[in-house]
Amino acid sequence: MTGQLVRLAEKGRPPVRFMLDGRACQALAGDTVLTAVLTSARSLRAGDAGPERRAGSA
Numbered sequence: 001m002t003g004q005l006v007r008l009a010e011k012g013r014p015p016v017r018f019m020l021d022g023r024a025c026q027a028l029a030g031d032t033v034l035t036a037v038l039t040s041a042r043s044l045r046a047g048d049a050g051p052e053r054r055a056g057s058a
Helices: 032-039
Strands: 015-020 024-029
Touching: 015 032, 024 032
Parallel strands: none
Antiparallel strands: 015 024
16 A cells, blocks of 8 residues: 655664554554555545545544
């Protein structure tokens, strides 16, 4: 699965492994939680006003 965000630079930091919805994922040390999730997932939640999926806003 491709994430919503794609890392283009700054790839030299150590990897950090985590589980997301039962799936093993990887981010880089120092990433925010939102960056870590969106480099691994297409969206965070369902939209309130329709069927579209949403990213970081709550």
